[in-house]
Amino acid sequence: MRVLAWHVHAAWMTSFVQGPHDYFVPVLPDRGPDGLGRAQTYDWPDSVREVTPEQVRTDEYDVVLLQRPSEVELFERWSGRSVGEHGVPAVYVEHNTPRGDVNDWIHPLAKRSDIPVVHVTEFNRSMWDNGVAPTVVVEHGVPDYGYRYTGELDTLVVSVNEPVRRWRVAGTDLVARIAEQVPVSVYGMKTDELTGRITSGLAGVDNLSQDELHDQMAKHFGYLHPYRWTSLGLSLIEAMTLGLPVLVLAATAAPEAVPAEAGVVSSDVELLGRTALRWLADPDEARETGQRAREHALQHFGLGRFLDDWERLLKEVAR
Structure with a gap:
């Protein structure tokens, strides 16, 4: 065809x-x-x-x-x-x-x-x-990009393009709140615009190929998905496929896409931050949660x- x-x-x-x-x-x-x-x-x-x-x-x-x-x-x-x-x-x-x-x-x-x-x-x-x-x-x-999780970096990761222009839609303001508790790295186009807008606990990375992005994402101990208004977000599914445990704002289709064993889905931003701190203190829990996230993603979003x-x-x- x-x-x-x-x-x-x-x-x-x-x-x-x-x-x-x-x-x-x-x-x-x-x-x-x-x-x-x-x-x-x-x-x-x-x-x-x-x-x-x-x-x-x-x-x-x-x-x-x-x-x-x-x-x-x-x-x-x-x-x-x-x-x-x-x-x-x-x-x-x-x-x-x-x-x-x-x-x-x-x-x-x-x-x-x-x-x-x-x-x-x-x-x-x-x-x-x-x-x-x-x-x-x-x-x-999504394709199976392989289990890549190492969790070697004590920072959460977010994948979002134009995080300043899409400030509330993408939940960038929520990322800033969580970054006060746990450092966060933001990957995507025009993340350099975050410089000066958010000054503590946050770094932006731009211009990576998809494969490079996945390798970098998998080095972080957890994935943060803060979107308020979108259909779902492929980056969330990709992160789960890579084996990352996920922290997700309870909006969009996320509550239906992420089971309890794969991470935490909540509208309580403080709970998301506390869970991140718990995973930092217990990397075994983070790794096991990420493995279950990967299993779910492969089964439901293969x-x-x-x-x-x-x-x-x-x-x-x-x-």
Whole structure:
């Protein structure tokens, strides 16, 4: 099957393109948001090929995978064809939770019954008003990156891009509170902006490949997931797969994704901090908790299940 999909979320896309199809990702000279092309810091297979807007106009695709509202118009403008019932079959992946007042949480495709909306969590699906759009949930799936946990560093680790711009959404203010008790390292794009904003117990690290990031994360004794508002966060699942015990704010889909034996999920930030201190004093408990987190992640968020779910859905949409 020939699948056209914009490169929007590199971590999610890394799992998606492990399937058996040919994947085409638009590329523009400036590699801006509408044409990022292949990922530069993730390992994508050769079945992922870059295509220009001119090639999109002449090539044929079995399915178009949409991830942003603007891509409907973008594909039609580039290709001269429509998507949906009277054009190229399409499916829309909704990675994000809605914004604004709760009464305005109407999905951009809520009036279209010909394009399925695929949510990445049940939490996501229940937050959106999906209207007449058919919906399905395909939960995250990640490759097995291997058990890498060493816990040699007496610091927690957080993975978040743009932690200053996304201050409350990503829970960066909560990270600052916990950093007063336990040092925290933050990995991700634009973490350098934390300098001067948070002055104690926190360090930022930017510009790592996915493999380098995983190696570094696994050196910390625990993973902190402070997000207030997102569908779930792939970094949490990846951390569990690596064997880290996790401390998670009880928001988003996290309470359903993390069992009690894998860490602590709570809206009590002080409890998260106290648990971190306990794990520091008892590294055996931290290691055992991380091992159970890994077992759960592999069982519930394995790549095989994710690809099987997508294979069934793509075949159905293409028909």
